[in-house]
Amino acid sequence: MQNPYIPYPVEVIKIVTEVDTKDIKTFRLAFVNKEDEEKFKYTPGQFAELCVYGKGESPIGIASSPTQKGYVEFTVQKAGVVTTALHEMEEGTRMGIRGPLGNSWPIEYLEGKNVVVVGGGFAFTTLRSLINYMIYEDNRKRFGKITVVYGARNPGLLIYKDELKAWAERGDIEMNVTVDKGDATWTGREGFVPTVCKEVAPSPENAVTVICGPPIMIRFTLPVFFDLGFSKENIITSLEMRMKCGIGKCGRCNVGSKYVCKDGPVFTFAELDKLTRDF
Amino acid sequence: MEKRLIKKEALAGIAKRIAEDVTVYAPVRVEENVLFKVLEKGEEPLFTYQNSKNAPKNFFFPRSEVMLRYTRTPKGVEFTAEELFARDGVLMGARPCDARSFVLLDMLFDQEKYKDPYYIEKRNRTTVVSLACAKPPYRECFCTSVGGHPVDDKGADVLITDIGDVFLVEFVTPKGEKLLKYFGDQKADAASEEKKAAVAAAAEAALTWKIATHEVKEKLDRNFNSPFWDGIHKKCLACGTCTFLCPTCHCFDISDEMKYDDGRRLRNWDSCMFPLFTKETSGHNPRPTQKERWRQRVMHKFSYYPENFGAIACVGCGRCVQSCPVNIDIRKIVAEAMELA
Ligand SMILES: Cc1cc2nc3c(=O)[nH]c(=O)nc-3n(C[C@H](O)[C@H](O)[C@H](O)COP(=O)(O)OP(=O)(O)OC[C@H]3O[C@@H](n4cnc5c(N)ncnc54)[C@H](O)[C@@H]3O)c2cc1C
Ligand code: SF4
Ligand code: SF4
Ligand code: FES
Numbered sequence: 001m002q003n004p005y006i007p008y009p010v011e012v013i014k015i016v017t018e019v020d021t022k023d024i025k026t027f028r029l030a031f032v033n034k035e036d037e038e039k040f041k042y043t044p045g046q047f048a049e050l051c052v053y054g055k056g057e058s059p060i061g062i063a064s065s066p067t068q069k070g071y072v073e074f075t076v077q078k079a080g081v082v083t084t085a086l087h088e089m090e091e092g093t094r095m096g097i098r099g100p101l102g103n104s105w106p107i108e109y110l111e112g113k114n115v116v117v118v119g120g121g122f123a124f125t126t127l128r129s130l131i132n133y134m135i136y137e138d139n140r141k142r143f144g145k146i147t148v149v150y151g152a153r154n155p156g157l158l159i160y161k162d163e164l165k166a167w168a169e170r171g172d173i174e175m176n177v178t179v180d181k182g183d184a185t186w187t188g189r190e191g192f193v194p195t196v197c198k199e200v201a202p203s204p205e206n207a208v209t210v211i212c213g214p215p216i217m218i219r220f221t222l223p224v225f226f227d228l229g230f231s232k233e234n235i236i237t238s239l240e241m242r243m244k245c246g247i248g249k250c251g252r253c254n255v256g257s258k259y260v261c262k263d264g265p266v267f268t269f270a271e272l273d274k275l276t277r278d279f
Numbered sequence: 280m281e282k283r284l285i286k287k288e289a290l291a292g293i294a295k296r297i298a299e300d301v302t303v304y305a306p307v308r309v310e311e312n313v314l315f316k317v318l319e320k321g322e323e324p325l326f327t328y329q330n331s332k333n334a335p336k337n338f339f340f341p342r343s344e345v346m347l348r349y350t351r352t353p354k355g356v357e358f359t360a361e362e363l364f365a366r367d368g369v370l371m372g373a374r375p376c377d378a379r380s381f382v383l384l385d386m387l388f389d390q391e392k393y394k395d396p397y398y399i400e401k402r403n404r405t406t407v408v409s410l411a412c413a414k415p416p417y418r419e420c421f422c423t424s425v426g427g428h429p430v431d432d433k434g435a436d437v438l439i440t441d442i443g444d445v446f447l448v449e450f451v452t453p454k455g456e457k458l459l460k461y462f463g464d465q466k467a468d469a470a471s472e473e474k475k476a477a478v479a480a481a482a483e484a485a486l487t488w489k490i491a492t493h494e495v496k497e498k499l500d501r502n503f504n505s506p507f508w509d510g511i512h513k514k515c516l517a518c519g520t521c522t523f524l525c526p527t528c529h530c531f532d533i534s535d536e537m538k539y540d541d542g543r544r545l546r547n548w549d550s551c552m553f554p555l556f557t558k559e560t561s562g563h564n565p566r567p568t569q570k571e572r573w574r575q576r577v578m579h580k581f582s583y584y585p586e587n588f589g590a591i592a593c594v595g596c597g598r599c600v601q602s603c604p605v606n607i608d609i610r611k612i613v614a615e616a617m618e619l620a
Contacts, residue, residue, distance in 0.1 A: 001394055001396045001399065002394075003361055003363075003396045004393050004394070004395075005346055005347070005396075005397075005533075005544075006347060006358065006361055007358065009357060009358060011354070052356075053349040053355075053356035053357065053358065053535065053537075053542060053544075054349070054356050054535055054537035054542045055535055056533070056534065056535045057533065079560040079561070080560040083560075089355075092354070093354065093355040094352070094354040094355035094356075094357050095355060095356075096358060240559075241557065241559075241565065242556075242557050242558065242559050244531070244532060244533045245531075245533065247393035247395075248387075248390070248393060249387060249388060249393070249395055249529070249531075250530055250531045250532070250533070250546075250549070251529060251530035251531070251549075251551065251579070252530065252549070252556060252557060253557075254575075254579070254583065256578075256583065257582065257583035257586040257587055262392075262393070276500060276503035276578065276582075277565075
C-alpha cells in the first residue's frame with residue numbers, strides 16, 4: 001500500500017521573487033529520485049502539499065505545466081509558519097512534496113472550445129499552468145480561441161511578468177493585462193477585472209470561462225459573464241479551504257458533502273449552487 | 280458459521296489466555312470509569328460493564344500517533360522513516376454500536392483511491408469480539424434509530440450474546456474463527472438460537488429512545504439556511520467532549536515537532552467544534568460561530584455521510600448525550616429537524 005502521507009523528496013533548484021513587495025516567490029523543485037517525477041503525474045489545476053519538515057505542510061496549487069519536464073513549480077505568498085519557512089529557503093535545500101492532489105481543470109471538456117481565462121492577484125498560479133499547457137506545441141490546436149484577462153492592484157504586483165510579455169507576443173492568444181492603478185512606467189491597461197471583462201466581452205458561444213481570484217473580484221465578475229450569456233455550467237473556479245490531509249480524511253475542508261481537497265478544488269458554479277455551504 | 284456455548288464466568292479467563300498470545304484490548308475499571316485499554320499481564324478485564332467511557336476507535340485511530348520521522352542533514356531536514364505502528368490484537372467486549380462504528384470508519388479510511396495505511400494496518404490486524412447488549416445499558420442508547428441493533432454483528436468478527444444461563448459465541452468471520460481454539464468445544468444447539476432471538480427482541484423493545492431518521496438527509500439539506508440552527512448551539516462551550524468520545528468522529532490535525540536535529544510528524548484528534556478548526560491564515564473562517572460548527576456536526580453525520588457512503592455516521596451510543604457538560608442532545612436535535620418541512 002502506497003502511503004499517501006509520505007512526501008517525495010525534492011530539491012529547490014530555482015527561486016524567483018515575483019513582486020515588488022517580495023512576499024510572493026516561485027519555487028522550482030526537482031525530484032531527488034527521478035522515478036518520483038513519473039509518479040507525480042499531474043494535470044493543470046491540481047495542487048500539492050509542500051512539506052517543510054519541522055514546520056508542517058501547506059496546500060499550494062501547481063503553477064507549472066505538465067509539459068515542462070524535470071521540475072514542478074509553485075508560487076507561494078508568505079503568510080504563516082510554513083510559507084514563511086519556504087520564503088527563507090535557499091536554492092539547493094531539500095524539502096518534500098505530496099501529491100498531486102485534487103481534481104483538475106477539465107481539460108477534455110475544454111478541448112474544442114473557446115477558453116476565457118480570468119485571474120486576479122496572485123491566484124493566477126494554476127491558470128498559468130493551464131495556459132502553458134494549452135499553448136504548448138501541438139496542444140494549441142486542440143483548443144479554440146484563448147482569451148486571458150489578468151489583473152493586479154498595481155504593476156509591481158503582477159506575477160510571471162516575463163511570461164505575460166511572451167504570451168502577448170504570440171499571435172494565438174489574446175492577452176488583456178490590467179492594473180487597478182498604473183505607475184509612471186505603466187503603458188498598459190488600467191481598470192478592474194470585471195470592467196475589463198465587460199469591455200473584452202468574450203462570446204459565450206462554445207466557450208468556457210475559468211476564473212480564479214480574490215472573492216471580491218469573483219463576486220463582481222460573475223454577473224458580467226452571466227450578462228454575456230455564460231451559463232453556470234460553463235464558469236469554472238477553484239476553491240480554497242484550510243486543509244491538512246489533502247485526501248478527504250481529516251474532515252476539515254468540506255463544502256457541503258464534498259471535500260475541496262479530494263472532490264475539488266475545481267468546481268463549476270452550477271455544482272457549487274447545489275452544495276449547502278458555509279462561507 | 281461456528282457457534283459455541285461458554286460459561287459466563289469463563290470469558291475473563293479466555294481474554295487472559297488470548298492476552299498471552301497477542302495484545303488484547305478490553306474494558307477495565309479505572310477509578311470511576313470503564314475504559315478500553317491494553318490488558319496488562321494478569322489484569323482482570325470487566326465484562327459486566329454497561330459501556331466504556333471512551334470509544335474503542337482509539338486502537339485503530341489513536342488520539343495521537345506518529346506518522347513519520349525526519350532529521351536534519353547538511354541539505355536541509357529530510358525524511359527518515361515511516362512509522363506504521365501495528366500489532367496483532369484482539370479487541371474484546373466492544374458493544375455492537377462501537378463495533379458498527381468500525382464499518383463506518385472503514386468507509387472513510389479504506390477507500391478505493393486514497394487508503395489510510397495507519398488505520399488500515401491496525402484494523403486488519405485486529406479481531407473484534409463484540410458483546411451484545413442483552414439489556415441496553417443506558418437511557419441514552421438509540422442504536423436502532425440509526426441502523427444498528429443491540430444484538431447486531433456488523434463490524435464484529437465474533438459476537439457473544441448472553442442468552443440467560445450461558446454465553447452464545449458466534450464466529451461471524453474467518454478472522455473470528457481463528458479464535459475458536461480459545462472457546463472450548465461445546466457446540467451451540469438450536470435451542471440457543473431461539474433464546475438469542477428472544478434476547479434480541481427483548482433488547483430491541485427495551486430501548487426507550489426511538490427517533491425517525493427516514494429521509495433525515497433531505498430534511499436537513501432543505502433546511503440548511505433555516506432559523507432552526509440559530510438556537511441549538513447557544514449553550515455549547517466548544518469543549519469538544521462530544522467529538523472526542525464519539526466512535527465515528529474521525530477528524531484530525533497534522534502537526535510537526537522538532538527537537539534538536541530530529542523531528543516527527545504526528546496526527547492528533549481534532550474537532551469541528553473548535554473555532555480554529557477551519558480558520559485560515561488570512562483570518563477568514565468559513566465557520567465563524569458555534570452555529571455553523573454545530574450545523575456541520577449534524578450535517579456531516581446525518582446528510583453528508585449518507586450522501587457519500589450511504590450510511591448515517593452516528594451509531595446511537597449516546598456518549599455525546601451523556602457527557603456534554605451543558606446537556607446538548609443530538610437525538611433531540613435530529614428529532615426536531617424531522618419536524619421541519
Ligand atoms: C487548493 C489550494 C491551493 C492553494 N494554492 C496556493 C498557491 O498557489 N499559492 C499560495 O501562496 N497559497 C495557496 N493556497 C493557500 C495556502 O495553502 C495557505 O496560505 C497556506 O497553507 C498557509 O500556511 P502557513 O503555514 O504559511 O500558515 P499558518 O497559518 O501558519 O498555517 C496553518 C496551517 O493551516 C492551513 N491553512 C491555513 N490557511 C489556509 C488556506 N487559506 N488554505 C489552505 N490551508 C490553509 C495549512 O494546513 C497550514 O499548514 C492554496 C490553498 C488551497 C486550499
Ligand atoms: S453522535 Fe453521539 S450518539 Fe452518535 S455515535 Fe457519536 S457519540 Fe454516539
Ligand atoms: S460536548 Fe457539548 S458543550 Fe462540548 S462541544 Fe460538544 S455540544 Fe458543545
Ligand atoms: S484536507 Fe483533509 S479532508 Fe480535505
